[in-house]
Amino acid sequence: MQYKFRITRVEQAERWIRATDEEAAIAKLRAELAQPYGLFGEWRTVDTQLVVIASKQQDDARQTWAAPDAALLLSISEAAEALGVPVTTMRKIVANDEIPSREIGRRRFIYREDLKRYAEGG
Numbered sequence: 001m002q003y004k005f006r007i008t009r010v011e012q013a014e015r016w017i018r019a020t021d022e023e024a025a026i027a028k029l030r031a032e033l034a035q036p037y038g039l040f041g042e043w044r045t046v047d048t049q050l051v052v053i054a055s056k057q058q059d060d061a062r063q064t065w066a067a068p069d070a071a072l073l074l075s076i077s078e079a080a081e082a083l084g085v086p087v088t089t090m091r092k093i094v095a096n097d098e099i100p101s102r103e104i105g106r107r108r109f110i111y112r113e114d115l116k117r118y119a120e121g122g
Helices: 022-034 076-081 088-096 114-121
Strands: 001-012 044-056 071-075 103-104 107-111
Touching: 071 076, 071 114, 076 088, 076 107, 076 114, 107 114
Parallel strands: none
Antiparallel strands: 001 044, 071 107, 103 107
């Protein structure tokens, strides 16, 4: 099954803005927020709401876990894609030792079976 979610996330941040008056400060802040990566430092999640808005049977024939020619090790980005989470979330999962990982050279990898166990809650 596949589920489509609508996610609403409320976040807060505080920022000092240097300006001649309040109106100019608001204009500067709006301009900064319009940028894709504003320099706001730390955002704090205040509320998150998840609502299922649709579901459907999975129609593709891919089997992520059982493919015989599938790689034994997954990179962080491949593991994130397999779980359906952002790469930053996957990095936090690995950093918090929630899933075993292995460093090879300068890269970190996750065993496919460990990822499957994690996804199944074990």
